Amino acid sequence: MVARTASGNYPHPIEVAVFPSGADSIVAFSVGPHAANGGGQVPLANVVDGEGAGLNPAFAVEFEAADLHWLVPLLLRLAAGEDVSDEIRAAYRERHGKPPETMAIGR
Numbered sequence: 268m269v270a271r272t273a274s275g276n277y278p279h280p281i282e283v284a285v286f287p288s289g290a291d292s293i294v295a296f297s298v299g300p301h302a303a304n305g306g307g308q309v310p311l312a313n314v315v316d317g318e319g320a321g322l323n324p325a326f327a328v329e330f331e332a333a334d335l336h337w338l339v340p341l342l343l344r345l346a347a348g349e350d351v352s353d354e355i356r357a358a359y360r361e362r363h364g365k366p367p368e369t370m371a372i373g374r
Contacts, residue, residue, distance in 0.1 A: 268368040269359055270333035274300070281333045282306075284370065285342070287352045292345050296329060315339075315346050337362065 270283040282297040292311035297304050316323050322330055322339050330336060337358055341351045359367040 268370065269338055269355065270335050271368075272333055278328055278332045281329055283329065283333055283335060285311075285338075285345075285355060287345055287350070287355065289348045289350070290346055292342075294342070298329065311342060311346050315342055 268282065268284045270281060272279050272281045274280050278298050280300065284295040286293040286295065290312065293308045294311055294314045295306065295308045297306035299305055314323055314326055315321070330339070338355070341355050341358065344351050356366055
């Protein structure tokens with residue numbers, strides 16, 4: 268879990284998780300109050316732009332609301348096949364003073 272925002276006006280709350288697996292990685296989104304939230308699991312290739320230069324603009328609102336711009340360079344490297352799992356955890360810990368929450372998903 269790389270982001271969990273507080274309640275507030277749309278698009279809050281937002282939760283974002285990364286399930287690293289190189290180019291096959293998944294980014295999970297949950298947007299809105301839990302009683303009526305929307306979201307899903309999105310292939311990393313859809314979250315970063317097709318040229319590998321940045322974030323797909325379709326996800327700009329969520330990344331801005333969750334202050335996740337620090338994650339974009341790591342996602343680009345992940346999409347290129349690099350193992351950046353430890354770097355994601357370290358960057359999260361540096362920003363938040365604690366390790367990110369972890370969870371498992373079935374594939």
